[in-house]
Amino acid sequence: MEAGFTHFDEKGNAVMVDVSKKEPTFRTAVAAGYISVGPRIMEAVSAGSVKKGDVLGVARVAGIMGVKKTSSLIPLCHPLPIQKCSVDFELDQENSRIRVYCTVKTEGKTGVEMEALTGVQTALLTIYDMCKAIDKHMVMSDIHLVEKTGGKSGDFRFEES
Numbered sequence: 001m002e003a004g005f006t007h008f009d010e011k012g013n014a015v016m017v018d019v020s021k022k023e024p025t026f027r028t029a030v031a032a033g034y035i036s037v038g039p040r041i042m043e044a045v046s047a048g049s050v051k052k053g054d055v056l057g058v059a060r061v062a063g064i065m066g067v068k069k070t071s072s073l074i075p076l077c078h079p080l081p082i083q084k085c086s087v088d089f090e091l092d093q094e095n096s097r098i099r100v101y102c103t104v105k106t107e108g109k110t111g112v113e114m115e116a117l118t119g120v121q122t123a124l125l126t127i128y129d130m131c132k133a134i135d136k137h138m139v140m141s142d143i144h145l146v147e148k149t150g151g152k153s154g155d156f157r158f159e160e161s
Helices: 040-045 055-069 113-131
Strands: 024-036 086-090 097-108 139-149
Touching: 024 113, 040 086, 040 097, 040 113, 055 086, 055 097, 055 113, 086 113, 097 113, 113 139
Parallel strands: none
Antiparallel strands: 024 097, 024 139, 086 097
């Protein structure tokens, strides 16, 4: 087996990584992503006039729910006790796009990067769902890990290239 592929055993079978001997550490992850929505949707979201309701409020709750369900969605992902989760938005009126940030914290034996990424994507999908009656021309993009702290691999910060 090639070093670095921890989700496979010596026979190449997919396995959940054994973290039983690891010591718990404080871990955080922040992920972000955009949805380009166009001016009509941006105006409706900003004014709170989307017929389905409070788009960002519902997307926030959906993002948190996505974080909590990550281990049910991603094969081999450990279920984690989430101790803090926040989903925040930046409205970029000029470019008609909404940026979603998801921050997740826990004290555990494995990181929360997948949870933060799932939170972002779930919030973005919810924005799409709530706004598709206005205009289906929406694009989700640039979904990535912004930073993470804790664990054996240490801290990480995404650097724009």
